[in-house]
Amino acid sequence: MGLATCRALARRGLRTLGLEQYDLFHDQGCSHGSTRIFRRAFAEGPDYSPLVDRAYDLWRELETESGLELLSACGVLTAGPKGGPTMAAVLHHRGQQPYESEVLSADQIRERFPGIDIRQPGEIVGVFEPSGGYLYAERALEALADSARAHGATLRDCHHVASWREEADRVVVETEEGTFEAGSLILTTGPWAKPLLADYGIDLTLLRKLVFWYLPEREEWIRAGTMPCFRIESPYGLYYGVPDNQDTPEEGLKIGRHDHSPDLLEFCELESGEEMRVERWVDDQEDRVRPMVEQFARETFAPALLGTKGADLVPGDMAVRQYSMSPDGHFIIDRLPDHRRVALAAGFCGHGFKFAPAIGEVLAEMAAGQPAPAHMRFAGIGRFGGCRTA
Ligand SMILES: Cc1cc2nc3c(=O)[nH]c(=O)nc-3n(C[C@H](O)[C@H](O)[C@H](O)COP(=O)(O)OP(=O)(O)OC[C@H]3O[C@@H](n4cnc5c(N)ncnc54)[C@H](O)[C@@H]3O)c2cc1C
Secondary structure, eight states, X not given: OHHHHHHHHHHTTOOXXXXXXXXXXXXXXXXXXXXXEEOOOOSSOGGGHHHHHHHHHHHHHHHHHHTSOOEEOOOEEEEEXXXXXXXXXXXXHHHHSOOSOEEEEHHHHHHHOTTOOOOOSSOEEEEEETTOEEEEHXXXXXXXXXXXXXXXXXXXXXXXXXXXXXXXXXXXXXXXXXXEEESOEEEOOGGGGHHHHHHTTOOOEEEEEEEEEEEOSSGGGGBBTTBOEEEEEEXXXXXXXXXXXXXXXXXXXEEEEOOOOHHHHHHHBOOOSSOOOOOSSOOXXXXXXHHHHHHHXXXXXXXXXXXXXXXXXXXXXXXXXXXXXXXXXXXXXEEETTEEEEEEEEOXXXXXXXXXXXXXXXXXXXXXXXXXXXXXXXXXXXXGOOOOOO
């Protein structure tokens, strides 16, 4: 969000300084890793549609500018029990705000994607969006940084913002490396926004998330194009994943669990406090999450991962990442109620990446003194009460 905002500010000709506490592409926050899904099938509600449309155009524009492929349109399948919470919301939203997509039955899913066979009781329905796919996340971050710099932004890594204060005509930011002054400050601090949001009575929940890769029995069936990106609801959670991508074809099929039901919270919630670095070692969390993921994988991708020989799953890599969840599951993007020169964007609830260039534009407009656009009201801080408590 920070890089996209720096780019949007610099493109408006505004003098822009981006400060990052670690190195620019570190692995401690929410944004690292090889891929992120780009989809329009929202169970999260129609508020996200204008943002995703704008983000799509901006990613494609950045591709032209950088000469790099950033968004691979291998399609996205969202599927699950017809009356279940995910598909009920996705089908309802699709009816309200149609986008290019097809509704598929379980048989049609099997025919279309030979690596997928959803073996769940009850009627399964899917929505397939051909223009969805995955973003090459690392490449996208580098392209945003390069473009921000090319448009005149200064990006400084290893600059931890220790404090800031608003004065009548400026904002003053303190780091160990120096003091900086600006007309506006935009805080895109991801999980590190937790203490500031707590001052406004907003509890950001930080979750440590594990992502797994499985090696295929039938490699051709997990290739992007034959296998889409997916979000599939099962009786034991909402899972997502990405097919083999061209950058790292040896990795296999990526699968993660998106939801954070109470049974998961107890062992994936991160402590708040000074030190919020995600532990890279993996403990009993793996023992609890891996069996769920593997049960889902066996019941969903048997043709691709198990083949006909009845062999079991072959685990590949595993990674640790971080979600920051707002109390109501929606983004928080607004000026701080008591600081007209300071805006904040946080609480992206495990699905913010795809929107980054569009959110950068919204924040840049706020910094330039424009009111938040009407379609962003859903993300306002006022919905939580918005009173500073500390
Ligand atoms: C496992 C996983 C899968 C996901 N899948 C998808 C997906 O498929 N599609 C999708 O759209 N989204 C997805 N997301 C969500 C998406 O990745 C996040 O919403 C997005 O990356 C959030 O970015 P951010 O900039 O808010 O946070 P971050 O990337 O954490 O950035 C915050 C930055 O602020 C810096 N910072 C904090 N405090 C300070 C300070 N005091 N001084 C200086 N710098 C500071 C941090 O170091 C960090 O670099 C996924 C997330 C995870 C974890």
